[in-house]
Amino acid sequence: MLRPVSLFVALTLLALPGCNALRGMFPSHAYESEPPELPADLGTPAILVFTKTNGFRHEEAIPAGLVLLESIAAERGWSIFHTESSAAFTPEILSRFSATVWHNTSGDTLSPDQREAFKSWLLAGGGFIGLHGAGGDPAYDWPWYVDELLGAQFIGHPMGPQFQEGTLIVEDREHPATRDLPESFSHVEEWYSFDRSPRERGFRILARVEESSYSPELHILWMDEDLRMGDDHPIVWTRCLGKGRTLFSALGHQAAAYEREEMRSLLSGAISWAVGLEGPGCPG
Numbered sequence: 001m002l003r004p005v006s007l008f009v010a011l012t013l014l015a016l017p018g019c020n021a022l023r024g025m026f027p028s029h030a031y032e033s034e035p036p037e038l039p040a041d042l043g044t045p046a047i048l049v050f051t052k053t054n055g056f057r058h059e060e061a062i063p064a065g066l067v068l069l070e071s072i073a074a075e076r077g078w079s080i081f082h083t084e085s086s087a088a089f090t091p092e093i094l095s096r097f098s099a100t101v102w103h104n105t106s107g108d109t110l111s112p113d114q115r116e117a118f119k120s121w122l123l124a125g126g127g128f129i130g131l132h133g134a135g136g137d138p139a140y141d142w143p144w145y146v147d148e149l150l151g152a153q154f155i156g157h158p159m160g161p162q163f164q165e166g167t168l169i170v171e172d173r174e175h176p177a178t179r180d181l182p183e184s185f186s187h188v189e190e191w192y193s194f195d196r197s198p199r200e201r202g203f204r205i206l207a208r209v210e211e212s213s214y215s216p217e218l219h220i221l222w223m224d225e226d227l228r229m230g231d232d233h234p235i236v237w238t239r240c241l242g243k244g245r246t247l248f249s250a251l252g253h254q255a256a257a258y259e260r261e262e263m264r265s266l267l268s269g270a271i272s273w274a275v276g277l278e279g280p281g282c283p284g
Helices: 007-014 021-025 061-076 112-123 143-150 255-259 261-274
Strands: 046-050 079-083 099-103 127-131 154-156 164-170 184-189 204-210 217-220 223-226 234-241 244-249
Touching: 046 061, 061 079, 061 099, 061 255, 061 261, 099 261, 112 143, 112 244, 127 143, 127 261, 184 255, 244 261, 255 261
Parallel strands: 046 079, 046 099, 099 127, 127 244
Antiparallel strands: 164 184, 164 204, 204 234, 217 223, 234 244
16 A cells, blocks of 8 residues: 655755755656667667656666666676667667666657657567666556566665664576576665565565564654565566566666665676576567
8 A cells, every 4th residue: 555755744845955855845847859869889688777756766776877887788798788868669669679778767658659659669578677667666657667567565664763774585596687696695675665575476586584673663753654565575577577587676866876796796697697698588
């Protein structure tokens, strides 16, 4: 069940210096119409990195993540193109890419036509990787995105403290995204909670967080909210949609997350799988 934040608390947060929560509470609905120009030397496989934010913007995480993604692409010999323009989501442009990484996107990012182009491309065999904020909106205007692509609705994250060290348990040591990770490791994160485990709907869970390793509660002003999901608290999961390969990871709020070898391993393997270079396929 979606747990709304009171208006008073929201306005209090907005008063904090440097806080961009206003964009999260009152998201924009702006869409671009002029397609970006692709580089002439775009090779294959090519990855489209999308960082548009019509809601909350992760000011530090986005540039840090781009550095890591570009480093991985260079190391693996992949082409990468970064844009914040929703006009990149046309059948013609998407046909040039094997996968797209929605890196801390937020808000309603695509117009109805752009949504349909993305959905058709994905179902026909494209790859999708969503990182942290791409699954962190309190509500979505596009039901298919949250119900079918993400598989779970974000309901909140701890406050007081917001960032905590927790223990990740790697459930699946066979998937390319997680096979090189240790069985468990500590990580400092803004731990997301969801209204349900996507496992219930047939998603393949790759990693979960051990709730006993941190405090999954929201404490701010008079608000005390329990964000526990129980023993099944997934953080990284995958699913086939038609012929499309999808993966979501709730990790990556802080810039420091993208300096970790575990994150490099996770993203390198995830992209390799999403573009179809290794791992189980999606027959459709």
